[in-house]
Amino acid sequence: xxxxxxxxENLSKRYRLGVIGTGTFYGDLKRWWARRRGMPDPFLxxxxxxxxxxxxxxxxxxxxxxxxxxxxxxxxxIGPNGAGKSTLLKILSQITAPTxxxxxxxxxxxxxxxxxxxxxxxxxxxxxxxxxxxIMGMSRAEVDRKFDxxxxxxxxxxxxxxxxKRYSSGMYVRLAFAVAAHLxxxxxxxxxxxxxxxxxxQKKCLGKMGDVAAEGRxxxxxxxxxxxxxxxxxxxxxxxxxxxxLDGMNVREIIDEYLLDDGGGTVGSVWxxxxxxxxxxxxxxxxxxxxxxxxxxxxxxxxxxxxxxxRIEGDVRWVNKDLAIGYYLFSEKSxxxxxxxxxxxxxxxxxxxxxxxLNVIKTRIPGxxxxxxxxxxxxxxxxxxGLATKFRIVHPDERKIQLSFEISSVVTDSTNWIKRRGVIxxxxxxxxx
Amino acid sequence: MxxxxxxxxxxxxxxxxRPKRSWWxxxxxxxxxxxxxxxxxxxxxxxxxxxxxILGPLWYxxxxxxxxxxxxxxxxxxxxxxxxxxxxxxxxxAGNTVWSYFNACLMSTSNTFVDxxxxxxxxxxxxxxVPVSVIISxxxxxxxxxxxxxxxxxxxxxAGASVRTTVWVLLVPFLVLIMAGLGLGFGIIISSLxxxxxxxxxxxxxxxxxxxxxxxxxxPLSTAQGVWRWMILANPMTPVIELFRLAFLGVSALxxxxxxxxxxFMLVVLMVGLLTFHHVESxxxxxx
Numbered sequence: 112x113x114x115x116x117x118x119x120e121n122l123s124k125r126y127r128l129g130v131i132g133t134g135t136f137y138g139d140l141k142r143w144w145a146r147r148r149g150m151p152d153p154f155l156x157x158x159x160x161x162x163x164x165x166x167x168x169x170x171x172x173x174x175x176x177x178x179x180x181x182x183x184x185x186x187x188x189i190g191p192n193g194a195g196k197s198t199l200l201k202i203l204s205q206i207t208a209p210t211x212x213x214x215x216x217x218x219x220x221x222x223x224x225x226x227x228x229x230x231x232x233x234x235x236x237x238x239x240x241x242x243x244x245x246i247m248g249m250s251r252a253e254v255d256r257k258f259d260x261x262x263x264x265x266x267x268x269x270x271x272x273x274x275x276k277r278y279s280s281g282m283y284v285r286l287a288f289a290v291a292a293h294l295x296x297x298x299x300x301x302x303x304x305x306x307x308x309x310x311x312x313q314k315k316c317l318g319k320m321g322d323v324a325a326e327g328r329x330x331x332x333x334x335x336x337x338x339x340x341x342x343x344x345x346x347x348x349x350x351x352x353x354x355x356x357l358d359g360m361n362v363r364e365i366i367d368e369y370l371l372d373d374g375g376g377t378v379g380s381v382w383x384x385x386x387x388x389x390x391x392x393x394x395x396x397x398x399x400x401x402x403x404x405x406x407x408x409x410x411x412x413x414x415x416x417x418x419x420x421x422r423i424e425g426d427v428r429w430v431n432k433d434l435a436i437g438y439y440l441f442s443e444k445s446x447x448x449x450x451x452x453x454x455x456x457x458x459x460x461x462x463x464x465x466x467x468x469l470n471v472i473k474t475r476i477p478g479x480x481x482x483x484x485x486x487x488x489x490x491x492x493x494x495x496x497g498l499a500t501k502f503r504i505v506h507p508d509e510r511k512i513q514l515s516f517e518i519s520s521v522v523t524d525s526t527n528w529i530k531r532r533g534v535i536x537x538x539x540x541x542x543x544x
Numbered sequence: 545m546x547x548x549x550x551x552x553x554x555x556x557x558x559x560x561x562r563p564k565r566s567w568w569x570x571x572x573x574x575x576x577x578x579x580x581x582x583x584x585x586x587x588x589x590x591x592x593x594x595x596x597x598i599l600g601p602l603w604y605x606x607x608x609x610x611x612x613x614x615x616x617x618x619x620x621x622x623x624x625x626x627x628x629x630x631x632x633x634x635x636x637x638a639g640n641t642v643w644s645y646f647n648a649c650l651m652s653t654s655n656t657f658v659d660x661x662x663x664x665x666x667x668x669x670x671x672x673x674v675p676v677s678v679i680i681s682x683x684x685x686x687x688x689x690x691x692x693x694x695x696x697x698x699x700x701x702x703a704g705a706s707v708r709t710t711v712w713v714l715l716v717p718f719l720v721l722i723m724a725g726l727g728l729g730f731g732i733i734i735s736s737l738x739x740x741x742x743x744x745x746x747x748x749x750x751x752x753x754x755x756x757x758x759x760x761x762x763x764p765l766s767t768a769q770g771v772w773r774w775m776i777l778a779n780p781m782t783p784v785i786e787l788f789r790l791a792f793l794g795v796s797a798l799x800x801x802x803x804x805x806x807x808x809f810m811l812v813v814l815m816v817g818l819l820t821f822h823h824v825e826s827x828x829x830x831x832x
Contacts, residue, residue: 225666
């Protein structure tokens with residue numbers, strides 16, 4: 112008997128764009144009438160012109176994916192948004208059926224695509240534990256047996272007989288995860304659910320997932336948090352445009368490959384639009400460069416004492432108050448960004464003016480901030496209201512524009528400063544209190 | 545490599561996910577394994593509705609009395625429709641009690657996919673668990689309505705009305721089963737269609753009303769003649785309502801054999817419902 116527990120064979124999933132129906136019977140009638148009179152279809156949607164996997168009215172979310180997973184493996188799945196990770200999880204979880212291909216599974220599979228699925232606000236914590244457990248496929252006897260353990264793990268025992276609508280969001284999430292953590296399936300499929308709760312609880316969750324893997328169960332884990340993937344996974348698969356781009360046990364190398372991948376952009380100190388790249392109705396970046404005080408492009412490593420400028424030249428086609436231009440700064444030392452900064456972070460009077468037509472803006476990375484090493488600037492241009500991103504024009508997870516620079520030596524005015532560890536090396540103020 | 549793949553193909557898999565399931569793969573056994581979930585759904589619906597209401601289940605008593613009162617005034621006192629010699633109030637209440645269960649089953653199951661899209665999009669369980677739990681939890685309100693009806697019946701009997709309860713009463717559980725089957729069958733057909741056409745929902749309540757007027761809820765079958773009689777007889781709910789009246793009030797213009805028509809109709813609708821529901825459930829998330 113081989114120990115392969117999941118065998119995915121030539122799996123593809125095709126989504127249809129828009130035209131299946133208008134959603135209402137009335138709408139379908141209206142469309143039919145418009146067509147009869149030779150008018151344009153009133154329901155036809157306008158799509159992003161540059162979707163990679165489009166095929167007529169269809170888009171392939173997954174294309175001919177095959178892989179096998181062994182018992183006890185902790186498989187991490189990474190890749191940019193829209194690469195097919197979530198679609199794969201939905202198929203594995205039987206939420207939607209594949210278009211072609213087969214998945215064969217051995218043992219009991221449970222998936223956790225969301226924490227607290229089916230929680231009802233009017234029911235008490237205790238009642239919700241039973242309900243949520245049943246939704247996830249546990250029998251009543253199973254929940255009975257694990258109930259104390261679940262409540263203990265969640266840390267909400269005092270409020271277990273209070274309706275969950277009175278819970279804080281943290282308590283809610285803790286209880287919900289506690290149920291999921293005690294499912295004990297042979298195969299556990301987890302989507303990005305750890306992006307909730309406080310740091311302590313996240314640590315606890317990661318620990319629990321590690322235990323699951325250590326017990327010889329199989330875990331499939333999708334995340335954008337590379338440090339979690341690196342900690343938990345024995346194998347990682349990189350998805351790009353619906354296919355597996357890389358797959359292997361060399362977790363760190365694959366993660367690096369993904370993070371440093373230029374994804375159509377360039378890593379240098381100048382990026383220039385070759386013509387019709389990033390063509391969209393709001394903002395078209397034309398030229399981005401990293402330069403010094405005097406406006407000269409940085410081509411050589413610099414000292415930490417030097418101020419560095421990011422200069423962005425772009426064409427604004429449609430002035431929109433939600434348009435935001437910013438960048439992530441990455442260091443080679445961490446997968447996590449050093450920081451993110453955006454043109455309207457300061458007081459409104461200080462924001463650079465964005466007008467229709469050609470705009471040139473710049474931002475300063477102060478001296479005496481960064482440590483020695485290679486840094487990457489990843490441009491972000493998006494339309495955003497509150498917490499919701501409406502449209503991404505340039506983003507490190509999707510279509511990137513990346514530039515890099517190097518800090519070669521760190522000096523300060525201090526006679527005592529020596530080379531030190533740390534992603535950054537700011538010179539901060541010390542004083543008598 | 546060749547060898548290992550042949551080993552794999554011979555192995556036992558617990559689950560195989562394929563693009564299309566066979567039309568006949570209804571997975572009813574799986575539904576049975578999730579019976580705890582069905583029970584919890586019933587209980588959730590029941591508890592969630594009554595926590596924080598003042599009148600609570602009392603509402604189930606007030607509503608049929610009010611509806612029957614309105615029917616008695618409009619159809620009995622104003623329109624003067626005949627009631628087969630029965631006191632109008634019990635006549636209408638009998639029809640109402642039966643019809644309201646069927647109607648509740650139909651209405652609450654016909655929104656299954658649209659109302660549960662968020663839940664269905666995040667976790668797999670047999671989707672049929674939702675409509676089935678709704679059908680069963682509606683039984684609670686039916687039993688309360690039945691008790692209210694029996695109380696009024698007792699009052700009219702004591703007051704000397706010419707009603708008599710017959711041995712057909714034994715058939716009442718079976719009548720409930722037929723109504724549950726019809727309500728579930730129609731409901732899940734409609735819920736499968738609403739994944740494509742949302743506005744079908746508005747049509748449903750209108751259609752259910754029409755269906756009620758084409759049944760002997762507000763008039764006895766004996767008054768319908770010719771083509772009307774046939775239209776009313778084509779309604780699978782007609783034998784159910786008539787038999788319910790025969791059971792408790794002892795009057796019916798219909799041969800009880802007609803109930804077989806309702807049973808046959810119910811089995812066909814339920815089968816068609818199950819087939820379309822299972823056909824839709826594997827991919828409906830792509831369209832909702």
